[in-house]
Amino acid sequence: MQNPVYNSYVKLLAFDLLSLTQTPSSSSSSVSEPTFSRRGIPLSRAETLGTVTLRDHKPHKFLRFLIDDGTASVPCILWLNHMTSPYLARRRRPDDLRLIADSSARFAAEVRVGVVARVRGRIGCYNGKVQLTVSDVVVERDPNAEILHWLDCINLARNCYNVLPGLGPGPDPGLPPSSTRKENLAE
Amino acid sequence: MAQFEIKSGALVTLQELNHSSPFFKQGASLRVTGKLQEYTLETAIATIVDGSDFLKVNTEHLRDLTFKVGSIYQFIGELQIRSENNEGVLQARVGRNVDGIDLNLYHQSLLLLRQFQANHLNNPAS
Numbered sequence: 001m002q003n004p005v006y007n008s009y010v011k012l013l014a015f016d017l018l019s020l021t022q023t024p025s026s027s028s029s030s031v032s033e034p035t036f037s038r039r040g041i042p043l044s045r046a047e048t049l050g051t052v053t054l055r056d057h058k059p060h061k062f063l064r065f066l067i068d069d070g071t072a073s074v075p076c077i078l079w080l081n082h083m084t085s086p087y088l089a090r091r092r093r094p095d096d097l098r099l100i101a102d103s104s105a106r107f108a109a110e111v112r113v114g115v116v117a118r119v120r121g122r123i124g125c126y127n128g129k130v131q132l133t134v135s136d137v138v139v140e141r142d143p144n145a146e147i148l149h150w151l152d153c154i155n156l157a158r159n160c161y162n163v164l165p166g167l168g169p170g171p172d173p174g175l176p177p178s179s180t181r182k183e184n185l186a187e
Numbered sequence: 188m189a190q191f192e193i194k195s196g197a198l199v200t201l202q203e204l205n206h207s208s209p210f211f212k213q214g215a216s217l218r219v220t221g222k223l224q225e226y227t228l229e230t231a232i233a234t235i236v237d238g239s240d241f242l243k244v245n246t247e248h249l250r251d252l253t254f255k256v257g258s259i260y261q262f263i264g265e266l267q268i269r270s271e272n273n274e275g276v277l278q279a280r281v282g283r284n285v286d287g288i289d290l291n292l293y294h295q296s297l298l299l300l301r302q303f304q305a306n307h308l309n310n311p312a313s
Contacts, residue, residue: 051218052281054193056191068196068218070195070198071300073193114282116283143288144292145286147288147292151296155302157307158303
């Protein structure tokens with residue numbers, strides 16, 4: 001059966017994202033990337049939201065930062081080497097690279113310690129630990145954004161990611177699988 | 188690339204930060220939220236309250252944050268327990284103004300989040 005969430009940015013709480021199962025790639029390619037799965041369901045992209053608590057900026061190379069959502073901290077890497085990478089120069093048109101480089105530079109300027117950021121990216125690993133390779137960043141101004149993200153993650157896990165037919169073992173035991181956010185909050 | 192780790196600030200309410208709480212530990216990384224009751228410029232100590240509970244926060248490492256009594260702030264940092272009086276002071280490394288936050292929703296969602304996390308950890312990914 002086709003996996004409907006494989007190419008989606010799945011919303012996961014940080015502790016959930018960091019506990020994904022990593023499987024070494026079976027690809028014959030010399031550079032093998034592991035694959036990631038949650039309850040047996042392969043995933044490639046994720047969205048996280050939280051407070052930026054650490055920032056390591058190497059101009060024209062990369063920006064690494066941590067997103068703390070209160071359950072754990074997700075390491076993220078935003079590449080800033082689009083205009084200097086021979087690898088990318090062979091694979092992308094210069095105009096495209098310029099656009100990507102400009103947006104990455106804008107994201108890097110917005111990611112400051114203390115802001116709340118919504119980060120989407122490709123799931124990868126560094127030193128054996130899950131890491132997000134950043135696709136885009138939005139800084140959240142709404143003070144309730146983190147709360148709503150927690151509720152989205154819980155709702156999606158219970159009612160979507162855990163119950164994909166034929167792929168997962170089912171919902172969390174002891175929890176109402178189809179309960180709504182409002183019902184849950186009323187408990 | 189160098190080691191890149193820092194502990195996540197556990198979500199706690201000020202009500203939970205009593206001396207018998209499992210969160211009340213030397214060096215514990217915490218995230219707290221409360222209304223600013225008092226701020227002393229000379230010491231950079233902020234006092235936040237939530238109902239009848241309060242916590243002192245050392246803000247000396249925070250930049251670009253202005254303090255306004257009556258506003259709501261959220262801090263992430265490490266708890267330092269002073270041996271002379273067993274008082275906990277949070278050494279903040281991150282802080283922000285969260286005026287407009289729905290504290291009732293925050294507290295309810297926090298309970299739901301803990302319930303979800305506990306269930307998830309008891310039934311890990313297979």
